[in-house]
Amino acid sequence: MTSLASTSRTDIQSIKPSGLSAKLAMALLLAALADWLFYGQRIGLSLAIFAAAIACASLLANHATLDVRRAAIGGAIVALGLAPTVEELNTLSFLILIAALLIALLLATNPETIGLADRARALRNFVLFGFLRFFPDALQIFNMSAFTRGIALWLTPMVLSTVFVALFAAANPVIEQWVSLLNPKIILEYISVPRVLFWALMLTLVWPFIHVRWRRRKIAVAAATEVAEPEPLAPFVSAEFLGPSTILRSLILFNLLFAAQSGLDGIYLWGHVALPDNLTYAAYAHRGAYPLIATALLAAAFVLVAIRPGGPAEKSKVIRPLVYLWVGQNVLLVASSILRLDLYVDIYMLTYWRIAAFIWMGLVALGLILIVVRIALDRSSLWLVGANLIALAIVLYGCSLVNFDALIADYNVAHSREASGKGVQVDINYLLTLGPQALPAIDKAIALRPGASEGCLVSRRDRLVEQQRQDLAWRSWSFRNWRLQRRLDAQANDRAGSRSAG
Numbered sequence: 001m002t003s004l005a006s007t008s009r010t011d012i013q014s015i016k017p018s019g020l021s022a023k024l025a026m027a028l029l030l031a032a033l034a035d036w037l038f039y040g041q042r043i044g045l046s047l048a049i050f051a052a053a054i055a056c057a058s059l060l061a062n063h064a065t066l067d068v069r070r071a072a073i074g075g076a077i078v079a080l081g082l083a084p085t086v087e088e089l090n091t092l093s094f095l096i097l098i099a100a101l102l103i104a105l106l107l108a109t110n111p112e113t114i115g116l117a118d119r120a121r122a123l124r125n126f127v128l129f130g131f132l133r134f135f136p137d138a139l140q141i142f143n144m145s146a147f148t149r150g151i152a153l154w155l156t157p158m159v160l161s162t163v164f165v166a167l168f169a170a171a172n173p174v175i176e177q178w179v180s181l182l183n184p185k186i187i188l189e190y191i192s193v194p195r196v197l198f199w200a201l202m203l204t205l206v207w208p209f210i211h212v213r214w215r216r217r218k219i220a221v222a223a224a225t226e227v228a229e230p231e232p233l234a235p236f237v238s239a240e241f242l243g244p245s246t247i248l249r250s251l252i253l254f255n256l257l258f259a260a261q262s263g264l265d266g267i268y269l270w271g272h273v274a275l276p277d278n279l280t281y282a283a284y285a286h287r288g289a290y291p292l293i294a295t296a297l298l299a300a301a302f303v304l305v306a307i308r309p310g311g312p313a314e315k316s317k318v319i320r321p322l323v324y325l326w327v328g329q330n331v332l333l334v335a336s337s338i339l340r341l342d343l344y345v346d347i348y349m350l351t352y353w354r355i356a357a358f359i360w361m362g363l364v365a366l367g368l369i370l371i372v373v374r375i376a377l378d379r380s381s382l383w384l385v386g387a388n389l390i391a392l393a394i395v396l397y398g399c400s401l402v403n404f405d406a407l408i409a410d411y412n413v414a415h416s417r418e419a420s421g422k423g424v425q426v427d428i429n430y431l432l433t434l435g436p437q438a439l440p441a442i443d444k445a446i447a448l449r450p451g452a453s454e455g456c457l458v459s460r461r462d463r464l465v466e467q468q469r470q471d472l473a474w475r476s477w478s479f480r481n482w483r484l485q486r487r488l489d490a491q492a493n494d495r496a497g498s499r500s501a502g
Helices: 003-016 020-038 047-063 068-087 091-109 117-134 134-139 143-171 173-180 184-188 193-210 217-229 244-270 281-306 318-347 354-375 382-398 405-416 428-433 436-448 457-470 477-502
Strands: none
Touching: 020 047, 020 193, 020 477, 047 068, 047 091, 047 193, 047 217, 068 091, 117 134, 117 193, 134 193, 143 244, 143 281, 184 244, 244 281, 244 318, 281 318, 281 354, 281 457, 318 354, 354 382, 354 405, 405 428, 405 436, 428 436, 436 457, 436 477, 457 477
């Protein structure tokens, strides 16, 4: 009973599926070697080389359980089996080589077999069932705990990276071209189905020599059951979708993606390198401004959730520098968005929505900087909310004092084609919708376009003048309207003086 139990322990130890990942890597290397030696090539010495590689890989994969004397005998048998193949590859030498490999493997890894009948039975079972074990054994690598943890660690980085790539593709035509190259149809054109099947066949053939497992006698199995304790199941690992490992992977991917986008902006926007064909700077700028702001907002939300106060990632010495780098890249992204919008405004003039976009982008950049300040000073989320509210209040208060109607009208007239020689023609109809505060700019635009002083345009301008006079009544009086009236009176006096002088 003792000897049988001992034999059973040895047998179980020899077939224990340890290091499956390393063995799978060996099998893949052997399949790659077979592809190089055999696929589309004539076979000769290459078969002997491949057989020697299988023997060496088998020795390496099972060295912990090999008996030195039996392994040496097996090596001698493999050498004898290689000789006929090296001399000349034919059907007989091929069968001798296969028999030598099988016998050598049996002697080296299955000391339990003793008689000729026992060994013949073991070889029969090996040939019939051994080559069917690759795919079931390979699936053991993906045990549920490791597989679940892998999903948890990579799902968030990959999903958010995909979202960022989609936003960058919407903002940048160069990235859009790169993404279009990922068309699955294009990838499938480079995949050879016969070659894939060849690899699968090679993996099934070499796997029994790498991960050796012999069918044992039932009595040995029964004895082993009495003496060997089953291995405990691996504990289930809960998915930490925002744990430190996930955040670290996310930040590495995000920094690489944002660096690519910032590099392209540096080339085309800041460096003024020629854009691809059929693409103007105005189209490039207008296309990219708003998607990049959405990207920055999403990035800020991720930082707030991932680097939350008291969270496991907040104190990490590796994660914090990556957060600072990524927020810095987002600030640069917002700066690029502002530049894009500025280029667009230079050509297509200023509007209320574009001014709002400038202000919004500035607030986003300030919010990103405040996030870094919160992390660096170890402040609470309440402090961050308060700081952003104060910034928003200051901006809104400042906006309440700005005469945007006059600002837009003056800018559009000064940068129009009539005044500067570039850009688009001034849109007087739009200026008229801005109200009485646009009257000085409207008068300049009419002066620049003498033919436009006739018809309904003059009547619409006169209606704005009448509205301005009504606004000067004491009930509707405002300091801004009073300043406008003084400006209009000064312009009228100047025109009157010019006529009298003429």
